[in-house]
Amino acid sequence: VGEGGEITYKKIQSSQIMGSIQLGIQHAIGGLASKPERDLLMQDFMTVETTNFPSEGSNHTPAHHYSEFKFKTYAPIAFRYFRDLFGIQPDDFLMSMCSAPLRELSNPGASGSIFYLTNDDEFIIKTVQHKEGEFLQKLLPGYYLNLDQNPRTLLPKFFGLYCYQCNSKNVRLVAMNNILPSSVKLHQKYDLKGSTYKRKASKSERVKNSPTYKDLDFMEHHTEGIFLEADTYTALIKTMQRDCRVLESFKIMDYSLLVGIHNLDEAQREKTEARKRNDSHSDDEDGDKKGLNRTRSEQSQDEFKAQVKRTQSINRQRLVAHSTAMESIQAESEPIDEEEDVPPGGIPARNARGERLLLFIGIIDILQSYRLRKKLEHTWKSMIHDGDTVSVHRPSFYAQRFLDFMAKTVFKKIPSLDLPEIKGNH
Ligand code: ATP
Ligand code: CA
Ligand code: CA
Numbered sequence: 001v002g003e004g005g006e007i008t009y010k011k012i013q014s015s016q017i018m019g020s021i022q023l024g025i026q027h028a029i030g031g032l033a034s035k036p037e038r039d040l041l042m043q044d045f046m047t048v049e050t051t052n053f054p055s056e057g058s059n060h061t062p063a064h065h066y067s068e069f070k071f072k073t074y075a076p077i078a079f080r081y082f083r084d085l086f087g088i089q090p091d092d093f094l095m096s097m098c099s100a101p102l103r104e105l106s107n108p109g110a111s112g113s114i115f116y117l118t119n120d121d122e123f124i125i126k127t128v129q130h131k132e133g134e135f136l137q138k139l140l141p142g143y144y145l146n147l148d149q150n151p152r153t154l155l156p157k158f159f160g161l162y163c164y165q166c167n168s169k170n171v172r173l174v175a176m177n178n179i180l181p182s183s184v185k186l187h188q189k190y191d192l193k194g195s196t197y198k199r200k201a202s203k204s205e206r207v208k209n210s211p212t213y214k215d216l217d218f219m220e221h222h223t224e225g226i227f228l229e230a231d232t233y234t235a236l237i238k239t240m241q242r243d244c245r246v247l248e249s250f251k252i253m254d255y256s257l258l259v260g261i262h263n264l265d266e267a268q269r270e271k272t273e274a275r276k277r278n279d280s281h282s283d284d285e286d287g288d289k290k291g292l293n294r295t296r297s298e299q300s301q302d303e304f305k306a307q308v309k310r311t312q313s314i315n316r317q318r319l320v321a322h323s324t325a326m327e328s329i330q331a332e333s334e335p336i337d338e339e340e341d342v343p344p345g346g347i348p349a350r351n352a353r354g355e356r357l358l359l360f361i362g363i364i365d366i367l368q369s370y371r372l373r374k375k376l377e378h379t380w381k382s383m384i385h386d387g388d389t390v391s392v393h394r395p396s397f398y399a400q401r402f403l404d405f406m407a408k409t410v411f412k413k414i415p416s417l418d419l420p421e422i423k424g425n426h
Contacts, residue, residue: 007104007114009112009114009127009171010169010171011169012166012167012169012171014104014114016066016067016166017114017164017171018101018102018104018116019064019065019066019101020053020064020066020069020071020164020166021071021125021162021164021173022097022098022102023053023061023062023064023066023071024051024053024069024071024073024162024164025094025097025098025160025162025175026094026097026098027051027053027060027061027071028049028051028071028073028076028160028162029090029093029094029097030094031049031076032076032077032080032090033090035077037080037084038077040077040078040081042141044075044077044078044081045075045078045137045140045141046075046137047074047075047076047077047078048072048073048074048075049072049073049076050070050071050072051070051071051073052068052070053066053068053069053070053071054068055067055068067166067167068166069164069165069166070164070165070166071162071163071164071165072162072163072164072165073160073161073162074133074137074160074161074162074163075137075140075161078140078144079158079159079160079161081144082144082147082157082158082159083159083160085144085147085148085151086151086157086159086177086320086321086322086323087319087320087321088159088319088320088321092319093159095120096118096119096120096122096123096319097118097123097175099119100118100119100120101119102116102117102118102119102125103116103117103118103119104116104117105117105124106208106209109191109365111129113126113127113128114126114127115127117178117182118178120319121178121181121182121183122177122178122318122319122320123159123175123176123177123178124175124176124177124178125173125174125175125176126173126174126176127171127172127173128172128173128174128367129172130170130172132172132367132368133161133163133172133174133367135367135368135369136158136161136174136367137161139250139367142249142250143158143246143250146246150242151321151322152239152322152327152328152329152330153239153242153243153246153328154239154240154243154257154325154328154329154361154362154363155243155246155247155362155363155366156176156177156362156363156364156366157176157177157320157323158174158175158176159175159176159177160173160174160175161173161174161175162174162175174367177320177323177362179258179260179325179360179361179362179364180258180260180360181260181343181360183341183343184262184341184342184343184358185262185267185270186210186260186261186262186360187261187262187263187266187267188213188221188260188261188263189210189211189212189213189258189259189260189261190212190213190214190215190217190218190257190258190259190261191212191213191214191256191257191258191364192214192215192218192256192257192258192259192405192406192410193214193215193254193255193256193257193402193405194215194398194401194402194403194404194405194406195215195401196215196216199214199215199216200214200215200216200217201213201214201217215405218409218410219409222351222352222410223352224352224412225352225409225410225411225412226261226349226350226351226357226359226410226411226412227349227350227351227352227411227412227413227414227417228347228348228349228411228412228413228414228417229348229413229414229415229416229417230413230414230415230416231331232329232331232347232348232349233411233412233413234413235329235330235331236329236331236347236411237403237406237407237411238329239328239329239330240257240363240402240403240406240407241403243363244399244402244403245399247363247366247395247399248395248396248398248399250369251369251395252366252367252368252369252395253368253369253394253395253398253399254365254368254398255363255364255365255366255368255402256363256364256365257361257362257363257364257402257406257410258361258362258363258364259359259360259361259410260359260360260361261357261358261359261360262342262346262357262358262359262360263351263355263356263357264342264355264356264357264358265355265356266355318343318344318345323345324343324344324345324346325345325346325347325359325360325361325362326344326345326346326347327345328362329347331347342358345360346358346359346360347359347360347361348417349417350414350417356417
């Protein structure tokens with residue numbers, strides 16, 4: 001956070017970064033239209049296109065109110081091919097990225113990266129370090145060899161790599177799929193690695209509106225784990241095994257499984273509570289309670305807008321093919337008809353109390369390669385704690401521990417979600 005409370009990244013105002021990258025991406029996608037579709041060549045992974053954006057505009061670029069900047073697009077033809085692989089039309093990508101202001105996520109990691117979410121909830125843009133950007137570039141041919149063979153994966157789907165340059169500062173950005181829907185309340189969120197060393201959400205994280213908890217918190221909240229139907233469990237673990245094999249082959253580690261939990265029964269209770277509260281309070285009290293000096297009509301106007309937005313994003317199938325959790329693990333389930341205002345593709349599950357859950361999951365933060373990692377980052381203490389003393393084997397150790405944790409501690413297999421002791425239809 002910079003002076004005056006504005007969020008900054010490398011001393012550049014976040015709002016300026018957002019606006020500028022939208023101009024840059026718009027230009028990059030527009031420019032692709034003149035390049036006919038063709039098979040990918042190896043050199044397509046290495047190309048970089050650079051465009052200048054002077055404030056007063058130029059022959060190719062519009063005038064704008066931001067500082068003059070340069071915008072680099074990495075491997076534009078290759079990323080077009082990948083977007084195509086996931087069914088993303090150029091116009092749709094352009095609409096998602098550029099037609100409405102981006103939203104900044106308030107729940108970033110410790111690395112200081114900034115996350116932007118597109119207004120339609122489809123894409124996330126994350127700032128990455130120089131090393132990570134370079135690594136993604138090197139990764140591209142092999143990574144997509146894999147995706148081409150198997151687009152059903154929980155691995156992140158990368159749709160673009162860019163660099164915004166301003167005042168001799170570089171801001172590298174990756175565009176990828178958004179795992180957590182913002183139209184539905186996630187009652188709990190976890191970032192899980194399978195390690196227990198320092199894997200507890202910090203105090204400052206826990207007081208947040210929607211904190212992201214870690215491994216130790218999960219074990220405390222869900223001592224018996226989360227229950228999945230046998231077929232779903234098997235599909236999920238198989239997918240994670242395949243994904244981890246790919247990550248290990250690239251010597252990648254430190255990735256996490258991001259798990260968002262929507263609790264259908266809790267949501268039901270919240271709804272009933274809210275209705276009760278509305279019935280028993282007069283309008284004035286309601287306004288006072290919220291501590292806002294707004295009129296009733298202003299409030300209902302806001303509610304209405306929020307409702308419209310929610311419906312818009314729910315009524316539409318996801319833009320990115322195979323991107324929901326259920327599609328990613330190639331599992332199927334009955335749609336949940338009683339709860340229509342829930343985005344499609346969550347994995348049905350139960351907690352130990354028998355409550356119906358929907359899980360939104362994906363593997364994130366895969367651009368740390370062991371080969372590139374700073375030596376200091378990993379302390380002796382954590383190596384001893386994790387029992388991971390043979391450094392050459394670290395990526396395989398990491399993958400094995402990750403899988404073990406998911407298959408044994410986080411997810412549990414039960415014959416059916418509708419067993420008598422776990423009541424109700426899912
Ligand atoms: P660190 O390296 O310190 O772990 P980071 O800056 O690399 O942090 P990530 O681990 O990639 O950040 O992500 C941080 C948080 O951002 C996640 O816990 C999650 O809440 C959110 N997030 C990241 N990627 C996604 C995604 N694809 N979809 C939805 N949320 C995401
Ligand atoms: Ca991380
Ligand atoms: Ca990281």
